[in-house]
Amino acid sequence: MELPLAGLRVLAVEQYGAGPFGTQHLADLGAEVIKIENRRTGGDYARALGPYFAEGAEGDDGSLFFQSINRNKKSLSLDLGNAQARRIFERLVAGADAVANNLRGDVPEKLGLTYDALSEANPAIVCAHCSAYGRGGPRRDWPGYDYLMQAEAGYFHMSGEPDTPPTRMGLSVVDFMAGTYMALGLVSAVLAARQTGQGRDVDVNLYDTALYNLSYLSAWALNSEYEPARMARSAHATLVPCQLYRTRDGWIFVMGNKEKFWPALCDTVGRPDLKADPRFATFADRGRHRKELEELLDDAFSAASTAEWLPRLQGRVPVAPVRTPREALTDPALRGAGGVVPVQMASGGSFDLLRAPIRAGPGAEPDRACPPLGQDTDAILAAAGYSEQEISEFRHLGLV
Secondary structure, three states: OOOOOOOOEEEEEOOOOHHHHHHHHHHHOOOEEEEEEOHHHOOOHHHHOOOOEOOOOOOOOOEHHHHHOOOOOEEEEOOOOOHHHHHHHHHHHHOOOEEEEOOOOOHHHHHOOOHHHHOOOOOOOEEEEEEOOOOOOOOOOOOOOHHHHHHHHOHHHHOOOOOOOOOOOOOOHHHHHHHHHHHHHHHHHHHHHHHHOOOEEEEEEHHHHHHHOOHHHHHHHHHOOOOOOOOHHHOOOOOOOEEEEEOOOOEEEEEOOOOOHHHHHHHHOOOHHHHHOHHHOOHHHHHHOHHHHHHHHHHHHOOOOHHHHHHHHOOOOOEEEOOOHHHHHOOHHHHHOOOEEEEEOOOOOEEEEEOOOOOOOOOOOOOEOOOOOOOOHHHHHHHOOOOHHHHHHHHHHOOO
């Protein structure tokens, strides 16, 4: 079965995190993603990011950081700041479905990556932008990064234990979500363009993404006096029990987020009497007596280890062990389920990455590393109709 995005061609003017993460979704689903890099400036600077590199890499494709968000793409070297190279770019745009970028908000207009600038070359082209603060407004020319968004949108205020310094999440979740939103916007606009012949600009920015991800908390805060705040032991704001509890040798996370789980939990931990205790009859009751319940459940869970509790609870009450990332990634069940895949490099070597989370039916999923900078240039330009002599001249002039 062909992958669902086979036949989609995306020109990606991108670097570092959010944009490449988003276009990798497209590449994993079968799209031809052509990563456009400027050889004169060394291309995407994530190519040099360490400290970990794949063994056997012979070019600038060895950074595992870079490969984690750029697999299954092609690399074309092209200096978009050069007027002659611009003509090459526009020929490529004529045969593409979309142009994606994650540049500073004021840069796409300067580089001519907007729909207004490219519609003459291709009226159906979709131009997807993922900036820090958007392409309009007073902060359009500000650089911005994930952790800044977490700080400004309130994530630091909600993460960590009460009475500790403001704390960020452990991952660049705003980058990842913004890139994913950009990919969703891009394919949605391409679907419309294929039906109507009319392209458009699609805009996503990190700051809006950070705010939007507040989700139901934003709805509460916008329409009531609710103030999102930190909860001890990573607890849910209103659903109890939903937090960490102490076991004999560590911690277990319980998510009794439906009322039906409460009696099952009481029976399993050997405290059936709590089911009839009026202090704990409903979520609201348990919320008012959260600390008392925490002490009772800590005492019950402390009778056994986390490993002993898990098989007793799993399948009856939603629970999970608290593991390190390495423990999760080295779980034999992960490889057994095909969750880790070897990615092949142009040099013949390989390295492991997690399988893409979107399962799109049977069929071969691509497993190629992004090649060294510009490796696909000749093939892409030849497919666009340029001769070997013309491509050689482009190299001589420093256009590619």
